[in-house]
Amino acid sequence: MTEKPTMIAFQDVQKYYGDYHALRGITATIRAGEFFSLLGPSGCGKTTLLRTIAGFEGISSGAVMIDGRNMEGVPANQRPTNMVFQSYAIFPHLSVGENVGFGLRRAGLSKAEMASRVGEALDMVGLKDYGDRAAHALSGGQRQRVALARALILKPKVLLLDEPLSALDKKMREQMQVELIRLQRQVGITFILVTHDQEEALVMSDRIAVMFEGEIAQLADPESLYRRPNSRKVANFIGTMNFLPAHILGESGGQIEVEAKGFGNLTLAAEQAPGAASGEGASVGFRPETLTILFEGQVASDREAMAVIEEVVYFGDMTYYDVKLDGSDAPVRISMRNVFGRPVLDIGMRTRVAWSPGALVLFR
Amino acid sequence: MKGGWFKVYAIVYLVFLYAPIILLPMFAFNDATIISFPLTGFSTRWFEEMLDKPALSLAVKNSLFIAVTSSILATTLGVFAARASTRYRFPMKAGLMGLIMLPLVLPEIIVAVSLLVVLLGLGVSLSLWTVILGHVLICTPFCIAILSSAFQSLDQSLEEAAYDLGESAASTFRLIILPLVMPGIISSLLISFTISLDEFIIAFFLAGTEPTLPVYIFSQFRFPQAVPVIMALGTVLVCLSIVLLTIAEYFRRRGIAKAGGKDTGGFL
Numbered sequence: 001m002t003e004k005p006t007m008i009a010f011q012d013v014q015k016y017y018g019d020y021h022a023l024r025g026i027t028a029t030i031r032a033g034e035f036f037s038l039l040g041p042s043g044c045g046k047t048t049l050l051r052t053i054a055g056f057e058g059i060s061s062g063a064v065m066i067d068g069r070n071m072e073g074v075p076a077n078q079r080p081t082n083m084v085f086q087s088y089a090i091f092p093h094l095s096v097g098e099n100v101g102f103g104l105r106r107a108g109l110s111k112a113e114m115a116s117r118v119g120e121a122l123d124m125v126g127l128k129d130y131g132d133r134a135a136h137a138l139s140g141g142q143r144q145r146v147a148l149a150r151a152l153i154l155k156p157k158v159l160l161l162d163e164p165l166s167a168l169d170k171k172m173r174e175q176m177q178v179e180l181i182r183l184q185r186q187v188g189i190t191f192i193l194v195t196h197d198q199e200e201a202l203v204m205s206d207r208i209a210v211m212f213e214g215e216i217a218q219l220a221d222p223e224s225l226y227r228r229p230n231s232r233k234v235a236n237f238i239g240t241m242n243f244l245p246a247h248i249l250g251e252s253g254g255q256i257e258v259e260a261k262g263f264g265n266l267t268l269a270a271e272q273a274p275g276a277a278s279g280e281g282a283s284v285g286f287r288p289e290t291l292t293i294l295f296e297g298q299v300a301s302d303r304e305a306m307a308v309i310e311e312v313v314y315f316g317d318m319t320y321y322d323v324k325l326d327g328s329d330a331p332v333r334i335s336m337r338n339v340f341g342r343p344v345l346d347i348g349m350r351t352r353v354a355w356s357p358g359a360l361v362l363f364r
Numbered sequence: 365m366k367g368g369w370f371k372v373y374a375i376v377y378l379v380f381l382y383a384p385i386i387l388l389p390m391f392a393f394n395d396a397t398i399i400s401f402p403l404t405g406f407s408t409r410w411f412e413e414m415l416d417k418p419a420l421s422l423a424v425k426n427s428l429f430i431a432v433t434s435s436i437l438a439t440t441l442g443v444f445a446a447r448a449s450t451r452y453r454f455p456m457k458a459g460l461m462g463l464i465m466l467p468l469v470l471p472e473i474i475v476a477v478s479l480l481v482v483l484l485g486l487g488v489s490l491s492l493w494t495v496i497l498g499h500v501l502i503c504t505p506f507c508i509a510i511l512s513s514a515f516q517s518l519d520q521s522l523e524e525a526a527y528d529l530g531e532s533a534a535s536t537f538r539l540i541i542l543p544l545v546m547p548g549i550i551s552s553l554l555i556s557f558t559i560s561l562d563e564f565i566i567a568f569f570l571a572g573t574e575p576t577l578p579v580y581i582f583s584q585f586r587f588p589q590a591v592p593v594i595m596a597l598g599t600v601l602v603c604l605s606i607v608l609l610t611i612a613e614y615f616r617r618r619g620i621a622k623a624g625g626k627d628t629g630g631f632l
Contacts, residue, residue, distance in 0.1 A: 056524055077530050089525035093543050103529035154529065 004031040006068075007158060007190045008053060013062035015048060015214075022048050023059070024214040030192060030207075032067075032157075035184050037193045037201040040211035041237070046194045049211070050160050053192065055079045067157055082151035083160040086167070088143040090135045096122070096146055097131030103154040121149040124183070141172045148180075152187060161193045165200060177203050198238045202226065210234050226287070230275035232363050235285050241361075242332035243283045244325075248364060258362060260284045262305060262328030266357045273362035282364040288335040290359035293321060293351050295342065300354035307353045309345055319344050323353065385602055392595040399591055410596040417593070423580035427561055430492055430576060434499035435556035441500070442507025442552055443545075449508070450515040461508075468505040475501065476569040483570070490572030498566035503556035510555060510616060514548025547615040554612035558605055577601075 008030040015023035023045050030036045038046035051057040052064050055076030064071045066080060082103070091099050101118040109117065122128055125145035130138075138146065144164060151159055161180075165173045181204055184191045195201050201208045202222045209219040218230045229235035232243065249257040254270040263284065294300060310331050311322035319338055322331040334353070338344065345351060391399050395407035414420065448454070449461050467475060479498050488494065518541065526536040542549075564578040571579055581597065584590040 054524075054528060056528075075527075076524070077527050077532060081528075083525070083528050085521040085525060087519055087521050089519060089521035091522060091525070091540060102526070106530050150525075150529070 004033055006030070007032040007034070007066065008192070009063075009065040010049075011063040011065070013049070013052065013064060014060045015045075015052065015057065016060045022214050023052070026062070026214075026216060028209060028216055028219055030190060032190055033188050035181070035191045035193070035204055035206045037195055037205040037208045038211060039195055039198060039201040039208050039237075042196060044211040045214040046196075046211050047162055050083075050162055050192060050194045053079075053158065054081050054083050054160050080157040081160055082154055082156040082158075083162065084144075084147045084151050084164045086163045088147040088164075088167075090138070090143050090146055090150075092136045094135055095131065096127065096133045096135055096138070099135050099146055100131075100149045100153055102150060117153060121153040124152070124186070125149045126179075140168050141176065144168065144176060148183070152183075152189070155187075156189065158190045158192060161191060163194055163196070165195075166197070173200075180204060202238070210237060212237075228271070228274045228361055229285075231278060232280070232283070232285070235361070235363075240288055240333060241285045242288065243285050243363070244328055244330070244332065246282045246284045246362065248282050248362075256362060258282070258284065260360075262325030262332075263303075263355065263357075263360075264327070266360070268357060268360060268362055272358075272360060273364060275363055277364050280363075282362065285361045285363055286332075286355070286359050288320065288333045290356065291332070291334045292354040293323075293334060293336055293345065294354050300352070302354060302356040302358075305353050305355060307351055309347055309349050309351060312344065312347055314344060321345065323351070325353065388595055388598045388602060391592060392599040394592070397589050397592060399595070410592040414593045414596050420580060420593075420597070423575050423577045426492055426571075426574050427577035430495050430499060430567070431557045431560040434496050434503055434560040435553045437496070437500045438503035438507045438556045439511075439549060439552045441504050442511045443549065445504070445508045446511035446515045450512060450518075451520070464508060465505045467502050468509075472502065472563075472565045476566045479566070480569045490570055492571070492574055494570040494572070495567050495576065498570050499556075499560040499563060502563070502566065503559050506555050506559060507552040510552045511545065511548050513616070514545040514551075518544055547618045551612040551616040554608045554615075558608045558612075562601065562605070 006029045010026045010028045013023050013026040014021075026045075026049060038049055040046045048057055052059050053066070053071075055071065055074060055078075071079060091102065094102070097115075097118050100121050101114055104114055104117060118131060119128075122131060125148050127142065127145050127149065130142070130146075135143075135146065147164070164180075165176050168176060177200060180191070180193075193201070193204060202225075205222055207219065207221050208225055209216045210225065211217065212233060218225060218234045220228075225234070226238055229238060229241070232241075235241040235243075244261050244263065246258050246260040249259055249265070251257070251270075256268045256270060256273060257265070258268055259265050260283075268284075292300075294304070306326045307323040308326075309321055309323050311320075313320040313322075317338060319336050321334045321336065323334055324331045390403065392410055393406055393408065394403045395405035395409070396403075445461075445464055449457065454460075476498065479494075479501075483490065483494055483497075522540055522544070523536055526540045527533070531539060562578055563576075564582065567576040568579050568582070575583065577597075581594050584594055
């Protein structure tokens with residue numbers, strides 16, 4: 001796959017609200033046609049960053065480029081971006097059709113052209129015959145679709161989505177996630193999504209920027225982000241990660257010698273330590289599903305350790321075990337798929353655990 | 365009997381409040397010059413007499429001119445203030461808004477006397493326009509109170525959405541904000557019209573030689589034979605006020621429902 005051209009470039013973007021430093025030197029690029037997510041806890045600056053693209057927020061220094069053009073001094077109504085707001089911002093005094101066609105008012109289209117464009121847009125979001133309905137009579141999911149159709153009708157270069165799914169219930173949200181992905185593939189427009197929901201970001205995005213306190217902590221595709229988080233903070237924000245204290249023995253030729261509690265001495269590849277030193281002391285991290293509890297007589301494909309089961313949480317399809325590896329003080333969580341014919345283990349049992357050095361991440 | 369005394373209290377309270385107003389139409393339709401019981405018979409002659417008094421129709425014309433002009437001016441000022449107070453942050457906002465709302469609680473006689481002193485000091489001659497000035501002053505706080513509630517229930521992202529879709533700040537105001545706060549504006553116009561129409565003290569001090577309707581009514585009480593006509597006039601005014609207030613409240617509520625907000629106050 002060839003590298004797609006850059007659509008948006010942030011160059012050392014700084015933003016102050018009085019004394020408050022909201023964006024601290026954001027430098028990143030978003031590619032054309034990408035589904036990009038800004039993920040982080042509330043107050044991390046993700047919405048502010050999105051609004052600097054839309055033009056609703058000015059920046060204190062740096063540059064925001066859209067399609068190679070510096071957006072400094074370009075007001076929101078002249079930028080090639082459109083936005084889906086968190087509250088959807090459906091105009092309550094207009095019909096669904098008038099809402100969707102609002103952006104075309106200035107295009108100088110004939111009535112027939114306008115009606116056909118509005119019809120197309122409504123069709124695209126699955127609201128084909130809703131044009132004449134009153135906007136305030138719509139359900140949450142329908143408002144969401146109207147907001148999408150209204151933002152896409154101008155065929156923007158970039159569609160900005162500010163937590164668009166947070167007001168929907170779980171089922172509706174999952175349905176809309178799939179629809180958004182489908183829609184993005186269909187129109188091929190760059191989508192930038194702001195969300196605090198890590199699962200949503202992992203499901204929908206081509207790439208994710210994880211933000212904390214006005215900075216991008218890590219920018220990567222979902223799989224790298226999940227498998228190789230570059231800091232304990234990112235690891236904790238995305239999914240669950242176990243940590244065991246470790247001691248770095250030496251580094252040579254792209255190999256790192258580590259002694260980890262419960263795992264003993266191991267050799268890790270340099271790419272397994274993606275983060276910079278944090279000064280908190282070293283540890284190795286691993287996801288609950290990378291460890292396996294072994295059956296009686298089952299042979300480990302890689303390495304093996306002994307452990308005691310301290311807690312069992314049964315989820316139907318999965319069981320979570322908190323186990324203490326021999327030689328370590330803190331329990332770690334292992335998630336096991338419940339396979340037919342295999343008993344769920346009890347608290348206090350000793351068991352063998354299979355693990356693989358390749359699944360570990362080193363934080364230092 | 366639980367709550368019995370409350371019932372009695374409520375009834376006494378309502379009688380006290382409305383008995384004088386009910387007396388108005390009773391004597392307005394009574395066929396006698398003297399205001400006393402027993403009633404002597406039904407007549408509409410006071411209403412007829414009311415219609416051919418040139419001084420009265422002049423006073424009505426003055427009052428209508430003042431009320432229409434002041435309500436438009438006060439509502440315009442109210443739109444600016446309500447928009448500023450709900451949409452923008454600026455230093456000393458709370459203090460400034462407090463100062464603007466102050467005439468709501470200032471005794472009108474104080475406002476009237478101090479305005480008179482200032483106007484005379486400046487050498488401004490008294491006219492209908494000086495009354496309008498005073499009425500704008502006392503109506504604006506009411507307008508701001510009504511309009512703030514209309515502007516507050518407006519989601520700010522509606523504006524951003526229109527702007528985002530290519531409209532300018534001015535056309536966004538015209539296409540989105542104005543239609544959504546229009547019920548509030550109508551309600552504000554009607555309330556300030558009503559306040560101005562029956563305002564007496566300021567009109568009395570600042571009207572110069574051209575009386576407004578309340579001032580005319582007051583002057584007529586010197587002549588006993590004019591009193592039944594005043595009763596007839598009063599009847600018409602009470603009906604008009606009730607109609608206007610009801611329309612105002614209807615529009616205020618419709619506005620809040622339209623913008624999808626929750627009702628948080630109002631006058632009725």
